[in-house]
Amino acid sequence: MDIREIQNLIKFVAKSGATEVKLEMDDFKITIKTTTEGAAEAATAFVQHIPVQQAAPVAAAPVAAAPVAAAPAAADENAKYITIKSPIIGTLYRKPSPDKAAFVEVGSTISKGDVVCVIEAMKLFNEIESEISGKIVKVLVDDASPVEFDQPLFLVDPS
Structure with missing residues (x-):
């Protein structure tokens, strides 16, 4: 299974509404978890016999800038x-x-x-x-x- 097939599998799982799918074959295992919004959260490939590249996460939650900016201020206050x-x-x-x-x-x-x-x-x-x-x-x-x-x-x- 190549990267393109893994990416297509991630897209299919995201559209299907399933929250978690595990695929095990002779030479690798893949677990795909999705959020409640249906976007793929992560795809992980564990290689047992032959090398298989890991798939990168398709969709990632945006990082809020405000909490990151507040954290250093709180750290300075507690220093x-x-x-x-x-x-x-x-x-x-x-x-x-x-x-x-x-x-x-x-x-x-x-x-x-x-x-x-x-x-x-x-x-x-x-x-x-x-x-x-x-x-x-x-x-x-x-x-x-x-x-x-x-x-x-x-x-x-x-x-």
């Missing part, structure tokens, strides 16, 4: 704050138990060694302590939500 990040993967809890108050809220003053949250990993609850002193400016994660390693949790104003 003066220190970020407390997750040291492990797990589920973050902002309270020691469901009936207790949160460890910290926006505006709370913390000292080095204060517990700011608890992360559950494999049925073990790990207290996350602050490595800095300051004031909580922003809470970046909701209670009982999953977190990744090195994910920002809190912004702290050290002044």
Whole structure:
């Protein structure tokens, strides 16, 4: 199957209204996913035995310029704050138990060694302590939500 045949297949899938089509042959696999508008989102070719070129996406969503321009301004605003990040993967809890108050809220003053949250990993609850002193400016994660390693949790104003 050459590139022209793959492109024709993408156009056919986009017109048909199907949201996902998988085609598997002896020497390659192709998965085509479309958006709700019917435009082809991506086409991926995985080669197993003989080289086959990948098809480029037929239609791509336009990138909005406004959010891109706003992102650097937000980064500059947060540059003066220190970020407390997750040291492990797990589920973050902002309270020691469901009936207790949160460890910290926006505006709370913390000292080095204060517990700011608890992360559950494999049925073990790990207290996350602050490595800095300051004031909580922003809470970046909701209670009982999953977190990744090195994910920002809190912004702290050290002044």
